[in-house]
Amino acid sequence: MQSQNPIIADFVKLANSAAGTFAGMSREARDGAREKMREAMGGLDFVSREEFDAVKDMAALAREKVDVLEARLAALEAKSK
Template sequence: MQSENPFVADFAKMLNSAAGTLAGMGREARDSARERVKEFMGDMDFVSREEFDAVKELAATARAETESLKARLDALEAKLGAN
């Protein structure tokens, strides 16, 4: 039966701990960078995709209503001009 060398076991534990620490630092750095980008974008007055789509739909509705009202006005003006 082979006995375990305490130096090798301690070294393996240390490397395992270091790897876990480095992975945690990487996740923390990524999350921190993501938050900084969100703050920066928020300060730039960008709108979300949902807000953009809502305003786009409102503009399309207003455009259609304007065209409808223009057609009605043209018809009324033509009718008044014929009299």
């Protein structure tokens, strides 16, 4: 059974309008925050995971080569003494 009281009906309309307004404000705030974050992060230099892994593999290979060369140099120095 619905109330026919116009004051209650007006209050319900006002509450529904306020809820819609707050939901819209929330969406706008969230979207604005995302855009600000994109702008802030856009100036930074980030690398992709693939690029990072490729450089990591290159560094590991270089380290292995250095270890081999250090061993060869130590062997040569030991022979020359």
